[in-house]
Amino acid sequence: MHYWPKATLHVVTGKGGTGKTTVAAALAIALAKDGHRAILMEVEGRQGIAQLFDTPPLPYEERKIAVAPGGGEVWALAIDTEDALLDYLEMFYKLRRAGSALKKMGAVDFATTIAPGLRDVLLTGKACEVVKRKEKKQDNAYDYVILDAPPTGRITRFLNVNGEVSGLAKVGPIKTHADSVMNVIASEQTAIHVVTLLEEMPVQETLDGVNELAAAGLPVGGIFVNMTRPPQLDSQQRAMAIAGELPKSEIESEISQSGLTPTTQLIAALITEASDHAERVELEETELERLISRGLPIFVLPLLPGGIDLGALYELAAIMSDSGIGGE
Amino acid sequence: MALDIDAILTNPDKHIIVCTGSGGVGKTTTAAALGLRAAELGRNVCVLTIDPARRLAQAMGLTELDNTPRPVAGISNGSLSAMMLDMKRTFDEVVESHSDPERAEKILSNPFYQALSSSFAGTQEYMAMEKLGQLRADASQWDLIIVDTPPSRNALDFLDAPARLGSFLDGRLIRIITAPARGAGRGIGRLAALGFGIFTNVLSKLLGAQVLADVGNFVADIDTTFGGFRERADATYALLKDSGTEFIVVATPERDALREAAYFVERLNQDSMPLGGLILNRVQEVPETGLTQDQLLAAAQKLTAEGSGPLTAALLELHAQRMEIKERQKHLSARFTAAHPNVAVQPIPAMPQDVHDLAGLREIGAALANQEINW
DSSP states (O other), X not given: OOOOTTOOEEEEEEOTTSOHHHHXXXXXXXXXXXXXXXXXXXXXXXXXXXXXXXOSOOOSSOEEEEEETTTEEEEEEEOOHHHHHHHHHHHHHOOHHHHHHHHHTTHHHHHHHHOHHHHHHHHHHHHHHHHHHHHXXXXXXXXXXXXXXXXXXXXXXXXXXXXXXXXXOSSSHHHHHHHHHHHHHTSTTEEEEEEEOSSHHHHHHHHHHHHHHHHTTOOEEEEEEEEEOOXXXXXXXXXXXXXXXXXXXXXXXXHHXXXXXXXXXXXXXXXXXXXXXXXXXXHHHHHHHHHHTTTOOEEEEEOOTTOOOHHHHHHHHHHHHHTTOSOO | OBOOHHHHHTOTTOOEEEEEOSTTSSHHHHHHHHHHHHHHTTOEEEEEESSOOHHHHHHTTOOOOOSSOEEOSSOOSSEEEEEEOOHHHHHHHHHHHXXXXXXXXXXXXXXXXXXXXXXXXXXXXXXXXHHHHHHHHOTTXXXXXXXXXXXXXXXXXXXXXXXXXXXXXXXXXXXXXXXXGGTTTTTTOHHHHHHHHHHHHHHHHHHOHHHHHHHHHHHHHHHHHSOOHHHHHHHHHHHHHSTTEEEEEEEOSSHHHHHHHHHHHHHHHXXXXXXXXXXXXXXXXXXXXXXXXXXXXXXXXXXXXXXXXXXXXXXXXXXXXXXXXXXXHHHHHHHHHHHOTTSOEEEEEOOSSOOOSHHHXXXXXXXXXXXXXXX
């Protein structure tokens, strides 16, 4: 199965603390697999990508930061609003030098503060410029653009740039720019993914966010359920654990069989942990059901006990590949 | 170092507690639990939340976002009120209370004001501070205000955004740009004047002349009504530096959350602001069994290889997994403590369920004050 066959732009959002940047990075590796070029972009000036890939802070410049299995390449770019505005001024008005002067005066900051929508148009505009290189068959084109976007609470406003600039400009270059951005974002060329944990609050926020995106006519891609703990017990065992009916004597003799000493301490610890785990898994399953009923593709990623490092990104990317993401 | 939260909550000289930290670490829930505990320890508390999850709001009996503290029922001893910040409403009230009705009407209907009061970066932080100042001024009703901070890009925004927005609104640029006739060139030199010429030109191309006109009207209307925005922001900032304030930093044992917490702690130190301690939410608890992960996994493997005892093998693996998670968390937490040895840390075990009622909040409150948590 191949998901979102026409999507070049993959936007990744999610509530704070859900691992949005990690998922975006792993997705970039998965998409770059087998000889593709993918670029991972961040827009919030956090340098989260550099930290994940253990590289020095990213400048406003496309840099290769990793390779993917099968000869793929992962590039990265930290989009800076000021530089994006200078790009824009250059593109439409050939004003780069004046632009630099404006930057020194704090004018760029001023313009984006006075009109917050402008900032979003510039950021999404830069991502769309990179997306369009593919159509134009430019040398510096990428097969996939992965955008580590603002969190779920702000994502619809961030992407729906037409709505944002409507108060600013009804005609003129900004409007044209916003329209061309919308042509990419509200089309099959884009897939917006939401990262969540299997907990009540993030799931609720995910469902709200998905509905909001859909209502704005923006293409939702998939839901990435992050940091799940794979159930160690089957459903029957879980039911017994929750009811406090795990067979103590059986566990005791099996512990002896395993070569350990079946102290009361150990047995009590195992039983407590089992019921805690079972309770959590049951809750997670309820939350997963709520997500499934929304009818979107769902990708489940495990909590990696060792934490997130470069190796972990490849592990998560491999899980995505196995679930049918990327590849031809 | 352990954190004695009850000593802070019952200290009559403490009037403001600010809960801060990165998004998704349980700040709002912590603020609510602290509020409830303080109230039941006899304080008259108001909890100012920014964007509570529906369930949490329901747990405190809040059904609507109406920008006014509402008493929470079922509290013994002291009292608890809770409110959700409506930033636009708060801003509107500031305007209304500082202008005559006619001028207020003019400002409120200005498109630039509408954007400023609903979608500007920093407005939420500014209004949270504003509201905090208002609540504090009403000292007859509350002797302790607990503030939850907005879900900003970074935790420092709570401290910096109001002053930033204030400076911007009071700033030279906004005045020059909105009153070009009033003498953009005067006193700033010919070269700069030329620069401003280009600047205005580019801005009206980018934003449209109407936007600049709206900004100009806003500045003119607001000027005559109240003093500087920056001044107001500075006044609340001073309140935060007061010894009656205590900051509580909230994090989870994850790298990013602890990094944000560290930034914040360093900043508080730098500005000599009072830091109560760090609350470390969602730590993995593991009962002590005296066994190592390797021993557990080897035992589980032996059972699996012999094809016997699948249940016990699974339980042993589960125990080993939890030990690994706890070890990583402890490692991250130890790194934080190594860099900030004077910060008291209170670990809060992960709860299997979200909070649904006051009983749940009370349970968290008890964990916050439990000095015996063995982690």
